[in-house]
Amino acid sequence: MIRDLPTDASSEEIRRLQRRLDRERAARFEAEAIAEAGTLRLFEHQRRLELTQAIATAANSMEDPLEAFRFAVERICAHSGFTMGHVWTVDEASSPASMTSSGIWFTALPPDNAFALQTATLRIGHGEGLPGRVLAAGRAVWTEDITQEPDCPRVEAARLAGIRAGFAFPALIGEEPVAVLEFFQSRISVPDDALLEMLDRIAAVLGRVVERHLASLRLKRNNELAAQRDAAEQASEAKSAFLATTSHEVRTPLNAVLGLAQALRRERLTPRQQELTDGILDSGQMLMRLLNSVLEMSKIEAGEAKPVLANFDLTNTLRSIVSIWTPRADELCIDLELEMIGLAPGLVRSDRGRIEQTLVNLVSNAVKFTPPGAAITIRAMSTEHGARLEVLDGGPGVPEADRERIFRPFEQTQDGRSAGGAGLGLSICAGNVRLLSGEIGCDRDELGRSRFWFTCALSPSQGDADDSTETVETIKIRPGLRILAAEDNLANRRVLQVLLGPSEVDLTFAEDGAQAIEALRAGRFDFILMDANMPVMDGVEAIRQIRAEDLAGGAPIHMLTANVFDDDVTRYLAAGADGILTKPIQLIELFRVLASVPVLARAAA
Template identity: 90%
Template sequence: MIDNLPSDASAEEIRRLRRRLDRERAARLEAEAIAEAGTLRLFEHQWRVELTQAIATAANSMEDPLEAFRFAVERICAYSSFTMGHVWTVEEASSPASMTSSGIWFTALPPDTAFAQQTATLRIGHGEGLPGRVLAAGRALWTEDMTQEPDCPRAEGARLAGIRAGFAFPALIGEEPVAVLEFFQNRISAPDEALLEMLDRIAAVLGRVVERHLASLRLKRNNELAAQRDAAEQASQAKSAFLATTSHEVRTPLNAVLGLAQALRREPLTTRQHELIDGILESGEMLLRLLNSVLEMSKIEAGEATLMLADFDLTNMLRSIVSIWTPRASELCVDLELEMIGLAPGLVRSDRGRIEQTLVNLVSNAVKFTPPGSAIIIRAIPTDDGARLEVLDGGPGVPEADRERIFRPFEQTQDGRSAGGAGLGLSICAGNVRLLGGEIGCDKDELGRSRFWFTCALSPSQGDADGSIETVETISVRHGLRILAAEDNLANRRVLQVLLGPSGVDITFAGDGGEAIEFLRAGRFDCILMDANMPVMDGVEAVRQIRAEDLAGGAPIHMLTANVFDDDVTRYLAAGADGILTKPIQLIELFRVLASVPVLAWAAA
């Protein structure tokens, strides 16, 4: 019996294996927690992006500042838990600056309450209550309880009206407030810093409406057509800058979510865990495609948009949309069904992002309007040159007189205004469908159900003749490949580590462009991945210097960045980059680049 006991060496091996399993288990749990937290932050950030985009798009089309303020107040109340909104406007030529009520309200309170009457008669100066403090500070501020706020001339009226927490933010021209928008609710609430940060961005957007209005008045008085063209150019540049900032802010956290989820997917997981990871990846990739499509809207308006053609399985895309939207529909006691009539699985070629965004917008509208106990049907029918996609719901439908205008920007029916939204979703759909070579419309089916539909052209797949699909596993990356990655964001570094670690590559990280240059002076690398936005020295300047001093030694340089607008790509290539990889990282594109890296002379020796 004693002879059968494990030796000390065997026992130590068992302990070592247990420690290893414990470490791997802890690593998986950490990755899952990071992915889940990132997904939550992503969707919280997404609704703020949607709100900001809606206000910015509306503001860019409105000439009257009061109209833009009213739109912003209604949208912010609709998106938040604050049920009362009001706008103060700064009096012209007042010194020191003071404000009076604009008369714009969004509230359930009757207009003859003491609080509303007092607001209508007040003149607010610097530091007087919440709006006065915002006037002085020029930024968004929060009060947890208005009734306890010092120097608040409306504290008693707020107490009687049941008003407690509030926040306010300015509309800014440069650093000068021209209006203050305030919002209140009936309970004490701690500050929401992310909301305040978003409002500070909207401040400049609304300020540009006032600035454009004042410029327009001056131009009309002076009949200066040249100045009018300059104002339009400035508005266009501001819009481009806003879209670039939005793109970068969404892509950076999305890179971590998708990257870590892809890495976790390659771990040994249970079937249920694989399903959850697949759900994260499907939702994140859909969000990325929707982001790309929204950012293309300015090109659609200018007639400069192009299709991004790729092979995909339309049936899988439809099932994915149904899977993602089913939980939301179930919350509202609505069934979501998919009917594919004669549509066979297999790869087709078109712009998946635009088809997906159009269908998602129609499903989103259907969910809003369908009463509990009814059903929404997504129906796909093949046509001679593509497919017809329909969304049938139990809502009231669109009156025949309104069916054409609802596809124009900011046009809504009365039911649409009641349900909220900016009136942009269907106009985006119409722009997408025009590019796809199809038609869009709404009517009622033979059973009287509301039906939105569109057609799109589909081309045969250009995949391999044997039907095989390239995957990360089929791409061979040279073991020991030396990569220099210039990346200042720790989360993005972690993504590269977990994605490339199993491939046996050797990654060296630099915190900025200058540090990357020092690494190149000291050693050799097979490939250089360069972020664009970094402190000290950015990626573009670093690439210029690397090319000027011939430090790469033949190693290709690829920008790995969330800034992927056409102007950005042009700058990267002009500086000397060999290619561009986008964030969130497309794993198969990254592996293709690494697999194509040549064996340099120093490595062969």
């Protein structure tokens, strides 16, 4: 290389420079190697970051965890160069946790390869082979050669399928593995710590998909339950509405039967005919009571029943119930007594009708179950907020196991069935007592007698008694009062005619709303009775037109109908009704209203 023969000094200088150059070159190569290794590390880091991000993005957008696992398996195989990936899922119900194959595979091998076939049959617990160790540790694990693992159940299958190195990591919810993803390749390889570290970070990301999935399943289940509940409530409402409608439909003709039977009873009859008529009346009334009970129960169940508060004397009420029941008790040779403890006479305020109905129900039951010669005691005592009423009978009592059940609708004991009840009496009592802010129950008294009891709240009375001593006979209706009654049902028209006949009123009938309007156009009336459900034009529509055209000429219009739920009443009043009379016709009520009708000018306006 050196052409001219150098001097000693210059050749020494050249050697020195040569060494210096060698050092510089060595330093440069080293620096390049270090820089390249650094770049490579950076590149690998970047790839892991991209993979982590891709899996995280997919996991956030995927709803099905299996879909997210499949995506992760494919991407991790592509990233690591491992040729086979598979997912185990932890069986939620297992304790201690164990896993079975999810069926998710990523492999170029045929699906019926020995390794996959065996995997499908396995249930892996803590510490069993590679996936079992991940399940136990809750973090990524590497194996250099699966065929050398003493605890691996798939050694033989792995040999057959040519599988050697593997790694696996969990999907974690908190610290708990919910799945394990495993990867294999066909040659032995040393652990890649950076990869394992990255997989441990992905573990929680995949776990969140499972967590989200479980949360949405829970939500769905809750929604389904809510829908079922709504459907059940709708069905119950439909049932109540059906009961109310049916009861009404049955009540209209029954009303007529009773009214006509009452009218027949006033005719001159032979004793035999009278007896038969009484039979019709008794049975008809019994049917009416049953119908009312069903309607009442459906109202209570629909939450439509409301207490009707009035001022009354509870001691009087109790005495009259006893006096009503005494003849029946005497007939059966039963002794009926009333004991009042600390109950002062005087006015109180509560729902008298419900207290009466409840007590009468209990007394009627007591009469049914008490054998001749025994006694029934009605005991009333005052309590801090009201009263406690007890009915002690001489019957066998209710077995302890049945004591709650009997207050539910249509639940009866064997004895109750034999005695011929409908199974509604006590549940209506329970509903009544609930409205009265009281409690109801049955047990035995200190002497071992069967005892039904209930409590009710009583407030101090406000003002005068709402009791009335009026009777139909004492109410004076002006003779010749001109009444227009719109009623489509012939039997009901007949009933009205029969009941009002003795009062010498001037009764005109219309068979529907349109006829009523015609009648009003043609003449003057002092009072108008309007049925609700009629053909051609119903009562509400008729009232609306009468009001719109001012056809009533000052005559009050009262609905006469069995449909008296709150929203019905609101509808009637909105249309322009002055009042509402209920069917079956309460004679006193009807007479009272008719007696209060103002005298109108006789001449046409």
